[in-house]
Amino acid sequence: MNRSREQDELAGKGKRGILSTLILPLAWFFPHRKFRTYFHKLRGVNIGRNVEIGYFCIIGNVHPEMITIGDNAVITARTTILEHDNAMYYTGRGNVNSGPVYIKKNAFIGIGAMILPNIIVGEKSIVAPYSVVKNDIPDNVLVAGQTAKIIKYYGE
Numbered sequence: 015m016n017r018s019r020e021q022d023e024l025a026g027k028g029k030r031g032i033l034s035t036l037i038l039p040l041a042w043f044f045p046h047r048k049f050r051t052y053f054h055k056l057r058g059v060n061i062g063r064n065v066e067i068g069y070f071c072i073i074g075n076v077h078p079e080m081i082t083i084g085d086n087a088v089i090t091a092r093t094t095i096l097e098h099d100n101a102m103y104y105t106g107r108g109n110v111n112s113g114p115v116y117i118k119k120n121a122f123i124g125i126g127a128m129i130l131p132n133i134i135v136g137e138k139s140i141v142a143p144y145s146v147v148k149n150d151i152p153d154n155v156l157v158a159g160q161t162a163k164i165i166k167y168y169g170e
Contacts, residue, residue: 084119
């Protein structure tokens, strides 16, 4: 039986999806931060050098390859970074909202923050704990709230 290229690609995605699901508990709970980062990389998240990822971070659980985290960024515990949102689809109001998320270098994401699809978090920016990021964040700012808003600018 000859398989098409599309069938081979789907089979590869299915295997990666299974592997990603099996690795999730290690990425969430492993005691050492470097290993948690390594397991998220294995899942397909694009992660730079010297990145710290806290416990139980949900990072692109459907399409982890759509998430990029720059060098020296810190993602603290219980952060959620979504590359897709099914709300409109499941309620019959539209399509799935999906798109890449970029956390630029030296950014800090506070505990419990949520970053939605199609977002860029700027270099050296800080997302305060439990903030919901629905819009791009420029470089060198502090954002907070649900919806996150700029509350402080940092000079360079």
